[in-house]
Amino acid sequence: MATQFPEDFFCPISLEIMSDPVILPSGHTFDRPSIQRWLDAGHRTCPLTKLPLPEHPSLIPNHALRSLISNYTLPSPTPQPHRNQSHHNPSQPQTLISTLTSPASSLDSKLDSLDRLNKTAKDDAAFRLKLTEFGAVAAGLKCLDSGEPCLQAKALTLLLNVSLDDDGNKVGMVAEGVLDRVVAVLQGGLPKSRAVAATVLTSLALVEVNKGTIGADPYVIPALVSLLRDGKWPEKKEAATALHTLCSFSDNRRRAVECGAVAILLRIADSGLDRAVEVLGQLARSKDGREEMQRFSGCVRILVRVLENGTTRGVQHALLTLSSLCRFSEKMRVEARNQGVLAICMCLVEVDNEKIRENACYLIQVLDGNHSMI
Numbered sequence: 333m334a335t336q337f338p339e340d341f342f343c344p345i346s347l348e349i350m351s352d353p354v355i356l357p358s359g360h361t362f363d364r365p366s367i368q369r370w371l372d373a374g375h376r377t378c379p380l381t382k383l384p385l386p387e388h389p390s391l392i393p394n395h396a397l398r399s400l401i402s403n404y405t406l407p408s409p410t411p412q413p414h415r416n417q418s419h420h421n422p423s424q425p426q427t428l429i430s431t432l433t434s435p436a437s438s439l440d441s442k443l444d445s446l447d448r449l450n451k452t453a454k455d456d457a458a459f460r461l462k463l464t465e466f467g468a469v470a471a472g473l474k475c476l477d478s479g480e481p482c483l484q485a486k487a488l489t490l491l492l493n494v495s496l497d498d499d500g501n502k503v504g505m506v507a508e509g510v511l512d513r514v515v516a517v518l519q520g521g522l523p524k525s526r527a528v529a530a531t532v533l534t535s536l537a538l539v540e541v542n543k544g545t546i547g548a549d550p551y552v553i554p555a556l557v558s559l560l561r562d563g564k565w566p567e568k569k570e571a572a573t574a575l576h577t578l579c580s581f582s583d584n585r586r587r588a589v590e591c592g593a594v595a596i597l598l599r600i601a602d603s604g605l606d607r608a609v610e611v612l613g614q615l616a617r618s619k620d621g622r623e624e625m626q627r628f629s630g631c632v633r634i635l636v637r638v639l640e641n642g643t644t645r646g647v648q649h650a651l652l653t654l655s656s657l658c659r660f661s662e663k664m665r666v667e668a669r670n671q672g673v674l675a676i677c678m679c680l681v682e683v684d685n686e687k688i689r690e691n692a693c694y695l696i697q698v699l700d701g702n703h704s705m706i
Contacts, residue, residue, distance in 0.1 A: 338457065338496045341401050344380055345370065353398050354391040358383055361394050388690060393645065395610060396534050396577040399570065400496070425449065425459065425466045432471040439480060446475070446486035453493040463494050464501055469508050476513040484517055484525035488532055495535040502539045510536070511549050518555040523564050530559060530570035537577040547584035557591040560600065560608075568600060572607035579614040586620050594624040602634045606646040609638055613649040616656035625657060632657075632667045639676050644685055651680070651691035658698045665699055674699050 343350045343363035350363040358378035362370075367379070368391070376385045431437045431445040449468070453460045468490055475487035491510060495502050510532070517529040533552065536542050546552055556578075559571040575593065578584045594615060600608040612635075615621030625631045638650040654673060658665040668674075673695070680692035 338460075340397065340496075350397070350401060353394040353401070355394050356391065357385055357389050361397060364391060367391065388686065390690075391687060393610075395573055395607065396538055399531060399534055399573040425462045425468065429463075429466050429468055429471045433467070433474055439482070442475065442483060443486065446483070446490060450486060450489050450493060453490070457497060460493055460497055463490070464498070464504075468494050469501075469505055469510070473509065473513055476517065481522050481525070484521050485528050488514075488517065488525060488528040492528065492532050492535055495532065499539045502536050502542055506536060506542055506545055511546060511552060515549070515551045515555050518559055519551075523567055526559055526563060527567045527570045530556065530567065530574045533574040534570070534577050537574065540581075543578055543581035543584065547578050547581060547587055553578065553584065553587045553593075554591045557588065557593045557596060560593065561596045565605075568605060569607055572597070572600070572605065572611050576607065576611045576614060579611060582618065585615050585618040589615060589618065589620045589624050594621060595628055598625070598628055598631055598634050601638060601646075601650075604642075604646075606643055606649070609635075609642070609646050609649040609653065613652045613656070616653045619660075622657055622660055625653075626661060626664060632664065632671050632673075636668075636671045636673060636676070639673070639680070644688065647680070648685075648687050648691055651677075651688065651695050655691065655695045655698050658695070665701075669699055 337349060340361075341349050343353075343366050344360065345362055345366035348363065350361070352364040353361045354364045354367060355361050356367060356378055358381050360378060360380050362379070370379055371389065376387065376389075377383060378385060428445040428449050431441055437445075449463070453463060472487045472491045472494070475483040475490075491505065495505055514529045514532055517525050521529060533546065533556070537546055553575070556571045556575050559567050560575070563571060575588055579588055588611075593611070597608045597612050597615070601612060612621075612625070616625065632654070635650045635654050638646045639654075642650060654664075654668055658668050677692040677696045677699070681689050681696070683689060
């Protein structure tokens with residue numbers, strides 16, 4: 333059977349699974365190489381809507397989708413058959429889901445059913461749609477409530493599969509109480525389970541209406557910030573991705589700042605995690621975020637180190653963060669100039685990456701005082 337990934341994973345131009353999804357000003361997502369070739373050919377319209385684009389259109393990384401694709405396309409472990417275990421037909425999700433909800437089912441049979449459900453769901457879009465119809469959300473939640481650590485990651489992966497294809501499922505899952513269970517895993521689950529739990533939040537938050545609901549839960553953002561502080565590297569990355577998705581909603585930026593995210597993100601950014609710099613760029617859009625960064629001793633030095641040693645993505649977002657800070661604060665402009673940011677930007681305007689050039693030019697204008705403070 334041919335692998336069937338969620339439709340949103342495919343670039344509308346190349347029709348291949350995207351490796352670097354970016355959002356055009358039209359709001360549509362494309363794989364970066366494909367849309368860049370379109371723009372380099374002189375086109376200034378959206379390939380889908382045919383509406384005009386700016387002369388130098390921004391390509392905004394779609395981090396949430398990139399993370400989902402990355403997690404979804406990782407190879408799955410091959411489930412090992414157990415003796416005395418009945419072999420389910422993977423085309424009948426109700427049979428497998430019944431195994432998960434039956435009090436008579438053994439732990440091994442539940443683990444095998446989850447493996448079969450997730451393996452088939454990964455390859456078959458039609459099968460994923462059947463999961464909701466036959467009660468996969470309730471079954472996944474029951475597995476999470478069982479207290480069995482070995483069920484957690486597999487049950488969370490099942491919930492992630494259910495959320496992928498249908499925005500209605502994302503909204504419905506939040507209404508069914510997924511958040512409480514996900515928070516419980518974030519606070520006390522095994523490392524692999526915590527990382528998957530953060531990815532589930534990222535998927536659910538892709539729906540705009542869910543961003544406010546998820547962020548308003550008093551435990552979600554604090555749990556993500558704690559994972560960002562105390563988790564292992566993969567957990568930090570997934571927690572940062574979830575925060576980045578949630579913080580496109582302005583109220584969630586304030587909540588993240590109140591939970592102490594700024595200091596943690598700055599320290600992690602100094603350790604080389606690009607996603608942390610991206611979240612800082614989101615938080616710098618709010619007054620609370622900027623003020624918290626100004627209070628952090630060494631904030632500018634950390635961002636300068638990212639400019640000097642970071643990846644392309646890290647440099648892009650460090651420029652944006654510094655622009656936000658310096659635009660609203662004379663003190664930060666002076667500090668940035670004293671740290672040599674102007675000279676660094678003069679070098680960056682010569683690089684091949686158009687986005688870095690644009691961001692560097694804008695920061696130069698801010699440092700020169702040629703941009704009004706609003």
